[in-house]
Amino acid sequence: MINFNYNIPTRVFFGKDQIKVLAKEIKKYGSKVLLTYGGGSIKRTGIYDTVIQILKDNNISYWELGGIEPNPRITSVKEGVKICRENDIDFILAVGGGSTIDCSKVIGAAFYYEGDPWDLVSGKSRIENVLPVGTILTLSATGSEMDAGAVISNLETKEKLGCGHPGMFPKFSILDPTYTFTVPANQTAAGTADIMSHIFEVYFNKTEGAYLQNRMAEALLKTCIKYGPIAYKEPENYEARANIMWASSLAINGLLTYGKETNWSVHGMEHELSAFYDITHGVGLAILTPSWMKHVLDDSTVNYFVDYGVNVWDLDKDGDKFEIANAAIDKTREFFTSLGIPSTLTEVGINCENLEIMAKAAVRRGSLGNFKPLKAEDVLSIFEASL
Amino acid sequence: MINFNYNIPTRVFFGKDQIKVLAKEIKKYGSKVLLTYGGGSIKRTGIYDTVIQILKDNNISYWELGGIEPNPRITSVKEGVKICRENDIDFILAVGGGSTIDCSKVIGAAFYYEGDPWDLVSGKSRIENVLPVGTILTLSATGSEMDAGAVISNLETKEKLGCGHPGMFPKFSILDPTYTFTVPANQTAAGTADIMSHIFEVYFNKTEGAYLQNRMAEALLKTCIKYGPIAYKEPENYEARANIMWASSLAINGLLTYGKETNWSVHGMEHELSAFYDITHGVGLAILTPSWMKHVLDDSTVNYFVDYGVNVWDLDKDGDKFEIANAAIDKTREFFTSLGIPSTLTEVGINCENLEIMAKAAVRRGSLGNFKPLKAEDVLSIFEASL
Missing domain, CATH: 1.20.1090.10 (Dehydroquinate synthase-like - alpha domain)
Incomplete structure (x- = not known):
């Protein structure tokens, strides 16, 4: 067994109806939220409506980035960064599976980087800071809800690469198994x-x-x-x-x-x-x-x-x-x-x-x-x- | 499976020579340390000398509470609280096994409580706040190095009872298996x-x-x-x-x-x-x-x-x-x-x-x-x- 430094800071709220903690958890970190999601399944299942209602009821401002791809692309990252900068976003809430979460983590990292976000993925530049990210998981697969990594694709260069930073650990993740029923x-x-x-x-x-x-x-x-x-x-x-x-x-x-x-x-x-x-x-x-x-x-x-x-x-x-x-x-x-x-x-x-x-x-x-x-x-x- | 909220904030530094992180970790939380230990085995093994040297080299003031019993007693807790209050201690470093760590956690809790520390153990009063505790483990047994509980004995009442509080999670624990060789x-x-x-x-x-x-x-x-x-x-x-x-x-x-x-x-x-x-x-x-x-x-x-x-x-x-x-x-x-x-x-x-x-x-x-x-x-x- 080799030496290691154990540090898993993500808080996990696991089980039915854990969405009830959402507003309180977000407010620990911010008040202007970028809500990210994928192809729209969260609208069909009603999770989207639930989340929006909670944000409204708690006077949390939000902007949206939907349509994040299954293999999330650097173009989506750039779109997210733009929204964050234009609106002084201070928290990213990812509702979806690993693709949405990975994209959100890299948006959080690129928010603090002046150059091309792809530099952070390709390793050309180092991630220094990351906007806080929280997640509501709707697909069990990548584990991105409790790790500090992300994988992003670049269609232009035909590359799919991973990057990581301790700041990319989600602050909290809501894991409600019923959200994966569909x-x-x-x-x-x-x-x-x-x-x-x-x-x-x-x-x-x-x-x-x-x-x-x-x-x-x-x-x-x-x-x-x-x-x-x-x-x-x-x-x-x-x-x-x-x-x-x-x-x-x-x-x-x-x-x-x-x-x-x-x-x-x-x-x-x-x-x-x-x-x-x-x-x-x-x-x-x-x-x-x-x-x-x-x-x-x-x-x-x-x-x-x-x-x-x-x-x-x-x-x-x-x-x-x-x-x-x-x-x-x-x-x-x-x-x-x-x-x-x-x-x-x-x-x-x-x-x-x-x-x-x-x-x-x-x-x-x-x-x-x-x-x-x-x-x-x-x-x-x-x-x-x-x- | 029932609902749960996962939160294990203790950072673990596991392996040979991890003692090297000690000063840096302590300084995140305080500068005046209560060093706690048991019957003196840490003096025989040299761990005591190593720790003292690190504290001195890093200008960290320290006071000592040795002789904590294998089934740690409420009398030791009281002794520790006295030292902490007299010297404005802001961090407790427990070097030992579960007894020393448990005693240290309850010292940390009782520091903030005006009444009899036994009240916090017996459940008569609630723990509200805890001084930060770090540990250097020398005996693998109780798991106190990574949990938020403690068990204390009261010889007068012939009771041995447990108590807990999220603040009792050690901030960090140094787990060097070679420290258990003896x-x-x-x-x-x-x-x-x-x-x-x-x-x-x-x-x-x-x-x-x-x-x-x-x-x-x-x-x-x-x-x-x-x-x-x-x-x-x-x-x-x-x-x-x-x-x-x-x-x-x-x-x-x-x-x-x-x-x-x-x-x-x-x-x-x-x-x-x-x-x-x-x-x-x-x-x-x-x-x-x-x-x-x-x-x-x-x-x-x-x-x-x-x-x-x-x-x-x-x-x-x-x-x-x-x-x-x-x-x-x-x-x-x-x-x-x-x-x-x-x-x-x-x-x-x-x-x-x-x-x-x-x-x-x-x-x-x-x-x-x-x-x-x-x-x-x-x-x-x-x-x-x-x-």
């Missing part, structure tokens, strides 16, 4: 795959002695495996939505990472697919993950896959190591397929055309991952195996 | 039992749908079961000390409790033993726990014990339910015995003399626990079964 089955599936991928990225890791973290990761994986299919089939099952929602936050808020030297693999590859083809992030992850697992499976990693198979999938621990490992990987693919997620890139419209360009782009900041570091040729090989 | 084997064992008991208190719980929390609890129990015996036999095993140390904090910082309706059982019983006989808390818990488990095992609880047996002790899930449950309870007793912990009250000098008085006192605030609520006669029966 999430369609395919998005529920993709969200579950995204959560599991966050766990895989830190679970398959060679840091020695991080036993506690590994058992916690398995606890969360088992939660996704139990409740993903239930939420997929019974969208209004509170127990399933609640377990998935809380798992989404804990998967990436630091709990599984503290004490480990982490360096992600599959997200870096998937970001290239999303950047080029604008596919659903969770779907891209679900397609790539089993191929990645097969690619990195060798004598030096097999024991990690045995732990995974035995502890998560309840496989018999007495078999041949590689058989257990391969069975666990097959179980992973079968699980995603059972949720209706495509299992090949071809199915989502990606052919061999840009694979090499994307593979090279994936390693632009150096090789991917530290479980088994991936070079461009490894990424290409994983892409090809996923066609 | 903890004697018997205290390592008792600490492990204490951690496990915190987990049991919330794991054996009938809140429906808290699947994620139960799997997390099992992750921590497995950590204790794997590393308790290693730390017991190899005191300088960093991996074991690190896993146990982080488990001690996560067991009680809220992570396992959020989403559950909790109401503890065994701690309430044990506090009576400690209050009457001043025995080691973890030893009392280890003696009572298996007897409590046997007492509450019935048709309504057997499935919880089956989960425990199968998921934690790796018992065959296809056997008879009650056989699995009883085997899991036996495993629990054997585990504590393997760590050299006495298995009967008789061994720690407690006979049948005061059992009835203690049983009645244990339920002074109402029946104990909600897994299977215990009345005085239940407590008595558990005490008698533990003789």
Whole structure:
């Protein structure tokens, strides 16, 4: 276990009707709010009306930025910054899933930066300060509601990159599982795959002695495996939505990472697919993950896959190591397929055309991952195996 | 899963040499420090000298309160309050285990209270404000380094009671596993039992749908079961000390409790033993726990014990339910015995003399626990079964 500094300052209000804390929480930080949201589902479900009513009842001024894209774009960030500056906004309330929240975090950071906001995402300039952000989560997936990171796409440069800053931790997040009852089955599936991928990225890791973290990761994986299919089939099952929602936050808020030297693999590859083809992030992850697992499976990693198979999938621990490992990987693919997620890139419209360009782009900041570091040729090989 | 408000503000600096952050962290909150510690082991190990040197090098004034008892007493609290008031102390630095930290928290609370500090512990008066507390942990057990509670004993009234307030969360805790290398084997064992008991208190719980929390609890129990015996036999095993140390904090910082309706059982019983006989808390818990488990095992609880047996002790899930449950309870007793912990009250000098008085006192605030609520006669029966 390596040294770590634990600090998760986000306050989470979890459960039914927790929206009641909204006005009081906002007023701790500001009085002029930028309300951000995505394609308008919050208007259909009534959450929008509820929020507006609360803001009005409490004399909180607000401006709106709707239409934030599923892979949120730097153009939306710029639009948000403009509204914030023109109206002296002092708080951003993100109502939606990870895309809306990520966009809001970077609006908050770019508000304090005079140059091109893309500089903060690309790493050309450092984030120094961030407007306070609060969230009302409507989709369990990215965990952005309780972490300090954001991922933004740039259609011009065909890039999708992540950035982070402690100021990007939401001040509070309202997690009401009933707000995810209307999430369609395919998005529920993709969200579950995204959560599991966050766990895989830190679970398959060679840091020695991080036993506690590994058992916690398995606890969360088992939660996704139990409740993903239930939420997929019974969208209004509170127990399933609640377990998935809380798992989404804990998967990436630091709990599984503290004490480990982490360096992600599959997200870096998937970001290239999303950047080029604008596919659903969770779907891209679900397609790539089993191929990645097969690619990195060798004598030096097999024991990690045995732990995974035995502890998560309840496989018999007495078999041949590689058989257990391969069975666990097959179980992973079968699980995603059972949720209706495509299992090949071809199915989502990606052919061999840009694979090499994307593979090279994936390693632009150096090789991917530290479980088994991936070079461009490894990424290409994983892409090809996923066609 | 029930509603919850998540808020764990303590910053944790975990790992070797994290003491380097001490001065900077203290200076965020104050400049006149009350340094608290227990029986002097920190002087033998050199931690005391290190801390004093850091305080001096950084021009931080300090006063000392040493000799805090293993079951910290209200008399020590009063002594601490006196020093704080006479010297305008603005920060309390607790260097030690849960006793020193608990005592420091209540000193911090009583500093702002004009009446008898015992009022705050007994619940006669409410805690309104608390001096900021930071900790340097030297014993993994109570989890006080990352929670907002404290337990104080009153020898006059023969009471040992708990109290809490959000202000009692330590502002920071320095968790360096090497600081626990010198903890004697018997205290390592008792600490492990204490951690496990915190987990049991919330794991054996009938809140429906808290699947994620139960799997997390099992992750921590497995950590204790794997590393308790290693730390017991190899005191300088960093991996074991690190896993146990982080488990001690996560067991009680809220992570396992959020989403559950909790109401503890065994701690309430044990506090009576400690209050009457001043025995080691973890030893009392280890003696009572298996007897409590046997007492509450019935048709309504057997499935919880089956989960425990199968998921934690790796018992065959296809056997008879009650056989699995009883085997899991036996495993629990054997585990504590393997760590050299006495298995009967008789061994720690407690006979049948005061059992009835203690049983009645244990339920002074109402029946104990909600897994299977215990009345005085239940407590008595558990005490008698533990003789």
